[in-house]
Amino acid sequence: MNRIVIIGTGMAGYNLAREVRKLAPDVSLTLITGDDGRFYPKPMLSSALSMGKTPDQLATASAEEQARSLDARIMTRTRVTGIDSAGRMVTTDRGEVPYDRLVLAVGAEPIRPPIEGDAADAVLHINNLDDYSAFRRRLEGAQRVAIIGPGLIGCEFANDLLKSGRGVAVIGPDPHPVSTLLPAAAGQALQQALGEAGAAWHLGTTVKGVSREGEGYRLALANGETLSADLVLSAVGLRPSTALARAAGLEVNRGIVTDRLLQTSTPGIYALGDCAEVAGLNLPFVQPLLIGARALARTLTGEETPVSYPAMPVMIKTSLHPVTVAPPPREAEGEWQVEAQEDGGVKALFHAPDGTLLGFAFTGKAAAEARSLIAELPPLLP
Structure with a gap:
């Protein structure tokens, strides 16, 4: 059986x-x-x-x-x-x-960063539909949202909240958004676009504590700054x-x-x-x-089939500034070549020393063009 x-x-x-x-x-x-x-x-x-x-x-x-x-x-x-x-x-x-x-x-x-303060337990984490339902209930009446974590999920939530007309502050130690996937130029292009839409960036620092402040919260950052928010969302990964x-x-x-x-x-x-x-x-x-x-x-069901992975770009759902990225292998040797675009986006290509294309990151209007490059990339797991 x-x-x-x-x-x-x-x-x-x-x-x-x-x-x-x-x-x-x-x-x-x-x-x-x-x-x-x-x-x-x-x-x-x-x-x-x-x-x-x-x-x-x-x-x-x-x-x-x-x-x-x-x-x-x-x-x-x-x-x-x-x-x-x-x-x-x-x-x-x-x-x-x-x-x-x-x-x-x-x-x-969810990774839960160590946070001090009498409102540390009020920080929301979203990992399933139940979590998301709680987030939407808490979001009613909230106009200022602080997002801990400028990675892929943090930026997607920032984009979504900005489009709903809310104020957004994004905090994290990273040098630029989505730093684990994007080269600096691409991350900075995304940062600028979301910033122009109203996002306030607090990078190079972390949230040390969250305390209650009236109906909302006060965030104490490691660099000495303080922020006020109606809702705090952790999206550190x-x-x-x-x-x-x-x-x-x-x-x-x-x-x-x-x-x-x-x-x-x-x-x-x-x-x-x-x-x-x-x-x-x-x-x-x-x-x-x-x-x-x-x-x-x-x-x-009886037919042993090893898994093989082709090159698989990631499309980041930041509609205010779309991003498509296929990061090179972490140990890959080579360099990024970046071409700025008129809309503020970038086309970034990662080539090995022999000229082989190993990765790319296209942002803004150029993100839609990236799929044409997939066939040039080596498979992740042949």
Whole structure:
């Protein structure tokens, strides 16, 4: 018997279940989730406000509807307490669930920076639809929002809030926005565009404390500055959720370590999505998740299929100044060549010493042209 159990009903869990069901109509399929199991596109959380979408409108299917369409058992509001890999059993607060193949699709969790002050617990973190619903409730009546973290998610939320007419301050130690993906010229172009739209940037520093100030909050920065805000959102990044895997004795590095079959160090247990570190790569984006789901579905249903990743640019949803970036490998030798554009955007190309194109970052109107370069880039995982 092939009993497949998937822990997690985010985009990874549900897309895998869908791919498995296409290949194996009769396989036993169980999904376990700590939330209500609604299906929603998580990347839209940072752009829903300007799209006029409420949290409920983001959800396209309930757990019951998903269970029917997938012919699967979906255990909602269920906490997984352990994995017995020898006995092939998942233990939960609702009983035991046996498996033949187990997939961890548990995603990532917010990094919580150390913050002092009597309002530190009022700082919001958004990682799921429940979090986002709480954010939207708190946002009512709030006109000044402080965002901790000038990375990809922080900039997307800044863009969304600016378009809603709110004042935004972005704080972080980075030299420029999205510094882990963008070269300086591209990050500075994004910074200038969002600044012209009303964003106040406080870079090269961190938030030391958050205290209550009337109906709002006062932020104390490490550089001695203070800011006032009606709402404080932390978006300093995510880290793979590895606690369950670690407790089960699986190898963990940055993420849950897998081979190219997405199998962990323990036979019969696999990992997919933001929680996984595949052949040394942790890629918390949608395209690698979808590619992995298709490959893993074939492996789980009898056809071992190693995952391969082509070049996969990231499109940052900052509609006030669009960005498309394919960062070069971290260890790559070479240099950026930057061409400024009339609209304030940039075209930045990263070439190896032999002239090979290894990465690019296009911003502003040029972002739409970047896709034509994808075919020139080497694959991430051949």
